Amino acid sequence: xxxxxxxxxxxxxxxxxxxxxxxxxxxxxxxxxxxxxxxxxxxxxxxxxxxxxxxxxxxxxxxxxxxxxxxxxxxxxxxxxxxxxxxxxxxxxxxxxxxxxxxxxxxxxxxxxxxxxxxxxxxxxxxxxxxxxxxxxxxxxxxxxxxxxxxxxxxxxxxxxxxxxxxxxxxxxxxxxxxxxxxxxxxxxxxxxxxxxxxxxxxxxxxxxxxxxxxxxxxxxxxxxxxxxxxxxxxxxxxxxxxxxxxxxxxxxxxxxxxxxxxxxxxxxxxxxxxxxxxxxxxxxxxxxxxxxxxxxxxxxxxxxxxxxxxxxxxxxxxxxxxxxxxxxxxxxxxxxxxxxxxxxxxxxxxxxxxxxxxxxxxxxxxxxxxxxxxxxxxxxxxxxxxxxxxxxxxxxxxxxxxxxxxxxxxxxxxxxxxxxxxxxxxxxxxxxxxxxxxxxxxxxxxxxxxxxxxxxxxxxxxxxxxxxxxx
Amino acid sequence: xxxxxxxxxxxxxxxxxxxxxxxxxxxxxxxxxxxxxxxxxxxxxxxxxxxxxxxxxxxxxxxxxxxxxxxxxxxxxxxxxxxxxxxxxxxxxxxxxxxxxxxxxxxxxxxxxxxxxxxxxxxxxxxxxxxxxxxxxxxxxxxxxxxxxxxxxxxxxxxxxxxxxxxxxxxxxxxxxxxxxxxxxxxxxxxxxxxxxxxxxxxxxxxxxxxxxxxxxxxxxxxxxxxxxxxxxxxxxxxxxxxxxxxxxxxxxxxxxxxxxxxxxxxxxxxxxxxxxxxxxxxxxxxxxxxxxxxxxxxxxxxxxxxxxxxxxxxxxxxxxxxxxxxxxxxxxxxxxxxxxxxxxxxxxxxxxxxxxxxxxxxxxxxxxxxxxxxxxxxxxxxxxxxxxxxxxxxxxxxxxxxxxxxxxxxxxxxxxxxxxxxxxxxx
Numbered sequence: 066x067x068x069x070x071x072x073x074x075x076x077x078x079x080x081x082x083x084x085x086x087x088x089x090x091x092x093x094x095x096x097x098x099x100x101x102x103x104x105x106x107x108x109x110x111x112x113x114x115x116x117x118x119x120x121x122x123x124x125x126x127x128x129x130x131x132x133x134x135x136x137x138x139x140x141x142x143x144x145x146x147x148x149x150x151x152x153x154x155x156x157x158x159x160x161x162x163x164x165x166x167x168x169x170x171x172x173x174x175x176x177x178x179x180x181x182x183x184x185x186x187x188x189x190x191x192x193x194x195x196x197x198x199x200x201x202x203x204x205x206x207x208x209x210x211x212x213x214x215x216x217x218x219x220x221x222x223x224x225x226x227x228x229x230x231x232x233x234x235x236x237x238x239x240x241x242x243x244x245x246x247x248x249x250x251x252x253x254x255x256x257x258x259x260x261x262x263x264x265x266x267x268x269x270x271x272x273x274x275x276x277x278x279x280x281x282x283x284x285x286x287x288x289x290x291x292x293x294x295x296x297x298x299x300x301x302x303x304x305x306x307x308x309x310x311x312x313x314x315x316x317x318x319x320x321x322x323x324x325x326x327x328x329x330x331x332x333x334x335x336x337x338x339x340x341x342x343x344x345x346x347x348x349x350x351x352x353x354x355x356x357x358x359x360x361x362x363x364x365x366x367x368x369x370x371x372x373x374x375x376x377x378x379x380x381x382x383x384x385x386x387x388x389x390x391x392x393x394x395x396x397x398x399x400x401x402x403x404x405x406x407x408x409x410x411x412x413x414x415x416x417x418x419x420x421x422x423x424x425x426x427x428x429x430x431x432x433x434x435x436x437x438x439x440x441x442x443x444x445x446x447x448x449x450x451x452x453x454x455x456x457x458x459x460x461x462x463x464x465x466x467x468x469x470x471x472x473x474x475x476x477x478x479x480x481x482x483x484x485x486x487x488x489x490x491x492x493x494x495x496x497x498x499x500x501x502x503x504x505x506x507x508x509x510x511x512x513x514x515x516x517x518x519x520x521x522x523x524x525x526x527x528x529x530x531x532x533x534x535x536x537x
Numbered sequence: 538x539x540x541x542x543x544x545x546x547x548x549x550x551x552x553x554x555x556x557x558x559x560x561x562x563x564x565x566x567x568x569x570x571x572x573x574x575x576x577x578x579x580x581x582x583x584x585x586x587x588x589x590x591x592x593x594x595x596x597x598x599x600x601x602x603x604x605x606x607x608x609x610x611x612x613x614x615x616x617x618x619x620x621x622x623x624x625x626x627x628x629x630x631x632x633x634x635x636x637x638x639x640x641x642x643x644x645x646x647x648x649x650x651x652x653x654x655x656x657x658x659x660x661x662x663x664x665x666x667x668x669x670x671x672x673x674x675x676x677x678x679x680x681x682x683x684x685x686x687x688x689x690x691x692x693x694x695x696x697x698x699x700x701x702x703x704x705x706x707x708x709x710x711x712x713x714x715x716x717x718x719x720x721x722x723x724x725x726x727x728x729x730x731x732x733x734x735x736x737x738x739x740x741x742x743x744x745x746x747x748x749x750x751x752x753x754x755x756x757x758x759x760x761x762x763x764x765x766x767x768x769x770x771x772x773x774x775x776x777x778x779x780x781x782x783x784x785x786x787x788x789x790x791x792x793x794x795x796x797x798x799x800x801x802x803x804x805x806x807x808x809x810x811x812x813x814x815x816x817x818x819x820x821x822x823x824x825x826x827x828x829x830x831x832x833x834x835x836x837x838x839x840x841x842x843x844x845x846x847x848x849x850x851x852x853x854x855x856x857x858x859x860x861x862x863x864x865x866x867x868x869x870x871x872x873x874x875x876x877x878x879x880x881x882x883x884x885x886x887x888x889x890x891x892x893x894x895x896x897x898x899x900x901x902x903x904x905x906x907x908x909x910x911x912x913x914x915x916x917x918x919x920x921x922x923x924x925x926x927x928x929x930x931x932x933x934x935x936x937x938x939x940x941x942x943x944x945x946x947x948x949x950x951x952x953x954x955x956x957x958x959x960x961x962x963x964x965x
Contacts, residue, residue, distance in 0.1 A: 085570035092570070249573035324570065509585045510592035517593065517784055521791045 066106035068315045069269050071524055076103065080225075081322060093220050093243060096323065100225035104189075107229075111187040114152065115223060121148050122197040123218045126204040126211045142205045146198060153194045156187055161390030189229030191387055195354055197222050200236045202358055209236045217244060226320040230312050232330040232350035239325070246324030256498040257321035262515050263487060263500075264314030269522040270515075271483055272307030275300045275476070283450050286460040292472025294464045299477035301450050302443040303484055306335060309348070314497075328353075329497065333488040335442070338434035340404040342415035343442055351387070355380050366409075374406035381405060388449070393457055397448040404441065590784075597783040621712070622780070624652070627760030628662075631721050632753060635663035635711060645687040646914045653690070657707065659726050665708045667696040673707040675699075676727045678719040678840075679738030680746070682856055683710025687919045694920070697929035702942055707732070715746035716836030717754075723840050728847050734941055735844045736932070737837070738854045741861075741880040744820045744829030751832050799916075800870045802863075806909040810916045811860050811867045821875045825883040834887055841893055850941055853888050854932060855881045855897040859913040862902045896935035898928055 066073050080099045084092050105112050125145040129138050154162075170176075200221070203209040212218040221240045227233075247253070282289055282297030289297070313330035320327045334347035344352050360380040366373040378399065385398015423431065447464075451457035490499045500508060620643060628634045637656040642649060654663030657671055667690040677683050677695050685693035685708065699706045707730050709722055719737060727735060749765065758764035778785040799812045824830055837853065844851040860867045861877045868875075876882075881897060888895045905927050906912055912924035920928060936942040 082571075085574055088569055089567045248568065249570060249577070251577050254573070254577050324573075505585055506588070509589040510596065513586070513589035513593050514596075517788075521788055524788075524791075 066103050068312065068319075069265065069273070069523055072106070074520075074523060077319065084323060089244075089246070092323075094216060096225070097216055097220045097223065100220065100223040100228060103225040104223065104228055107188050114156075114187055114190070115193065116219075118149065118152065118194060118197050119219045119222045120215075121145060122201050122222070123212070123215055126201045129201065129205050130211045138205060142201065145201045149194050149198045149201075153190060156190055158386075158390045165392075192231045192233055193222055193228060195233050195351075195387075199233070199354060199358065200240075203236050209240075212236075212240055212244075224320070224325075226316040226323075226325075227327055230309070230316070231348075232313055232316065232328040233354050234328060234350065235353075238328060242325045247326070249322070249324055252501075253321055253324075255501050257318045258512070259498045259500055260314045260318030260321065262318075262512055262519070263497075264311045264316075264318060265519040265523075266515050267307040267311030267314065267484070267487065269311075269519055271480060272304045272311060273522070275304050275480055278476070279304050279450070283452075283456075283460070286451075286456060286463050289463060290469035290472050291464050291467050292469040292474075294460060295470065296473045296477055297460075298443055298447060298464070299473070300480065301446055302335070302439070303477070303480045305446065305449070306331075307480075307484060310334075333492040335439050335484070336435055336488060336492050337415070337438050337442075338431055339408055339413050339415055339438055340401065340441060341408045341413050343438055344401070344405065345415060351384065355384055359383055370410060374410055377405045377409055378402035391452075392454050393448045393451055396454065397445055400445055400448070594783055597787065601783065621762075624654070625711075625762060627762060629759035630725060632714075632718055632750060632761030633711070634722075635665065637661065637663035639663060646917060648687075649689070650687060651689045657730065659729060662726065665693075665710065666690065667693045667699075667706070667708045669696060669699050669705050669707070671707070671730065672705065673730045673732050674704040675706040675734045675736060676723070676730050676732035677706055677708055677710060677736040677738070678714075678722055678727060679710045679736075679854075680714045680740070680742070681710070681712035681919060682740065683708060683736075683738050684712050685710070685925070686712055687914055687917050688922065688925060692922045692925050694925040694928040694932070697926060698932050701929055701933050702936070704734075704942075710738070713746065715750040716743050716833045716840075717747050717750045720836040720839040720843070723843050728843055728849075731847070732849050734936070735840065735849050735851050736854055737840060737851065738856050739833070739837075739881075739884055740856050741817055741820045741824070741858060743833055744824050744827055744880065745816045746829075747832035747836065748827070748829045751828070802866055807863075807866075807911055808915050809859065809863060809866075809911070809913060811863070811870060812918070813860065813867075813871055817858070817860070818871075818875065820880050821877055822879070824880040830883065833884070837888065837893060838891065841891065850894060852894045852896060852936070852939070852941065853884070854935075855884060855895060855899065856928075857881065857899040857902060859918050861899065862906045862912060864903075865907065894939055894941070896932060896939070898931040898935075901931040901934075902927055 066076060076099075080096070084095055084099070087095065101112055101115075104115060122145060125141050125148075129141045129145075132138055132141075200209070200218075204211050212221065217240070220243055221234075221236065222228075224234075224239070224243065279297055279301045282293055283301070286294055286297075310331035313327075317327045317329070328350050330348060330350050332346040332349065334343050337343035337346050360376055363376040363379060364372055365376060379402070381398045381402025382395060383398070384401070385394040385396070388394045388398070447460050448454075448457050451460055491497055493499075494502070496502075500511075503511075620641065623641065624635055624639055625633045626636050635654050637654055639652065639654040642651045644650070653666040655666040656662055657664060665684050667685065675695075675698075683695070685695065690696055693708070695706045695708050698704065709719075709727055711718070711722070714722070716737070716739065723735060750761070753761050753764050756764055779789055799810045801810045803809075820827065820829070837851075841851050857877075864877050878899070881899060885895050885897060902912055902924070905923070910923050910927070911921055912927060913919065914921050933942065
């Protein structure tokens with residue numbers, strides 16, 4: 066079920082009302098059923114896979130916690146990670162690895178064959194597998210005691226607001242909240258409404274509006290002028306941001322209505338002044354996950370600068386592969402890793418820079434850095450959006466010809482301005498619900514207008530536009 | 538389970554040492570959520586919602602009122618209902634009819650359209666005044682194509698037909714009418730104008746409109762628009778909102794736009810939007826099996842009987858839609874293999890079997906379309922000025938071929954008409 070579908074707009078009030086009536090334990094059981102229904106609406110056959118992951122992680126984590134024998138604990142951890150990665154690898158990467166392996170063998174002059182399977186990628190598998198793995202690893206590290214009740218754990222894995230596209234929650238963050246949600250104050254409800262409206266506005270009023278134009282340009286880059294290709298690059302940057310951050314905002318807002326606060330997943334990433342800062346602001350739950358479960362175990366910055374750069378590069382390669390079974394993602398991740406490594410080697414530290422007081426000239430430099438970073442990220446996204454490397458190269462070649470640049474038009478600027486209208490106040494006030502500071506007599510009609518606009522788009526759109534990150 | 542601290546959004550970093558900062562949250566008592574929701578719904582918040590609705594309604598009304606000409610389509614889509622309620626009124630026999638003495642002007646696809654209605658002395662009813670006066674040689678019945686929607690009188694094909702042939706034509710067309718409604722219009726008003734020729738336009742949408750009219754007849758309602766509004770909008774509340782709320786109208790306009798599956802086509806000479814309604818596809822595939830077709834037959838037979846009774850000739854004009862005329866372009870947007878001529882074929886076969894004269898304008902319109910003529914408006918399904926002109930030529934040629942033109946003018950020459958005005962014009 067898509068957030069931006071009429072079905073969800075019916076589902077949500079029903080679940081909210083039904084979940085509001087019983088006491089907590091029953092509420093959680095009901096939320097579990099609702100979450101499985103939510104997932105089953107996409108394809109009920111994959112409920113079994115979700116259940117399998119849940120059963121394995123729950124029981125193995127329990128077994129890990131039950132023993133002090135380090136060898137056994139480690140074996141159990143290896144087992145559970147293997148199971149998770151095997152499931153993920155089979156459904157997401159089987160054909161990719163088989164095809165790539167066969168290509169290598171053919172290049173070496175060896176004839177080999179392997180069955181090509183028509184495997185459907187279960188929606189959200191990368192998200193819930195990572196969340197589930199984090200639970201087992203945290204229990205192994207003794208950073209988290211296992212959840213005692215299986216159904217509570219099942220809700221932690223399947224909690225519908227964040228099930229299919231994150232944020233990838235940590236056990237220590239989400240599980241305690243599910244077991245003891247906070248009371249809903251009026252401020253929290255206002256925040257939830259604000260987040261849901263902003264999220265839907267980003268998705269259905271901005272991202273979906275440019276989706277067909279982006280598809281048209283990226284589907285046939287060979288026949289486009291440089292101006293049109295540039296238009297496509299900018300529009301995709303805004304589409305993917307509006308789409309994914311919109312989803313995250315809706316997820317956070319909806320979850321807030323159940324008294325559960327999800328992690329912030331996007332923090333105005335296009336206002337970053339370096340690639341390092343960008344990755345601290347873009348898909349933060351994945352960045353944090355990779356930091357804690359890949360980068361740090363690899364040795365992080367503990368073994369000198371060269372090793373640190375290597376670790377950053379490798380982590381981002383994995384990040385690229387996480388996004389999809391395609392060489393475009395691997396190269397995209399690798400290039401991001403290379404930029405991160407270069408910045409780390411140069412000592413770029415966004416955290417230190419963030420707290421500095423600045424004069425006008427320094428602000429101007431910062432603004433230039435933002436523009437440069439935005440363009441770096443945006444142009445790397447050509448790899449992210451293209452179906453294969455050959456098309457991506459074709460796209461880049463077309464751009465380099467610099468023909469008919471005026472064809473870029475006003476649309477990218479309009480769409481960018483609409484997103485900035487949301488991001489800049491959030492950035493300046495460091496508050497995602499900053500619009501609650503606006504006086505009620507301005508805010509309430511604007512909110513209602515947004516709500517009606519969103520409803521119109523959802524109910525009367527020619528087709529439901531799935532979220533881009535569902536494919537991951 | 539361990540009581541662990543709740544974590545606020547952590548500052549992310551792909552570097553070691555930046556762990557999430559934990560912040561303890563107060564434990565929440567096990568209180569059902571509904572209490573918090575109820576506590577949220579204060580009278581002040583509800584009043585805020587009412588205030589927001591008023592502001593949005595007023596804002597939408599002001600914005601629509603001052604829209605520039607280029608956005609007139611939007612204004613049209615939203616305000617069209619106001620216009621139709623100004624123009625039409627419910628009628629227990631006809632479903633609805635035009636009001637008499639209406640004067641209005643509005644923009645349609647960037648062009649100014651003027652509408653004036655007159656009663657021709659037939660009582661509390663209006664007809665589109667296309668600038669022709671009684672006595673009439675021809676009475677034209679039909680829906681919006683006959684009414685000449687989206688065009689001023691001087692461009693209307695009926696007026697052009699009159700100018701080309703010397704016939705005086707009364708336009709009894711009403712937007713949205715069905716064949717059954719047209720038969721009633723002829724029975725009650727058309728025959729009182731003493732025409733020698735009765736033209737009835739038939740399009741594929743008549744198949745659907747007849748079914749709606751039949752349902753209305755069975756409903757016992759005495760006001761077709763009200764009945765239709767309540768049926769479409771699932772009740773009186775939705776209908777009231779549609780009548781009085783600008784926001785609701787925006788919703789409905791969006792729904793209409795969406796349900797029409799519109800695709801746009803543009804080349805050096807043509808700029809057209811095609812819509813492939815589900816009912817049109819159904820009619821194209823198996824229209825002859827539909828209730829609408831049986832009702833259409835009933836309507837035509839009733840009109841044939843009435844015209845024979847008053848010694849007039851009934852001529853059915855088969856009009857293709859924009860998609861049917863430009864099918865050489867539009868077909869690429871439709872997956873199914875459709876025989877778009879099918880509805881007209883079955884109507885022609887029926888008419889020929891019953892001895893009703895038929896003029897099919899499809900061939901003439903298609904010839905001009907293939908030559909790159911823009912015969913229809915860009916978004917609306919109605920004819921452009923060029924389309925009206927081609928249609929007028931086509932009807933004149935067909936009437937001439939059928940020998941009706943000569944007979945009609947011979948019977949009622951201009952000089953006769955002038956004389957007749959003094960003694961045989963219609964009276965209320």
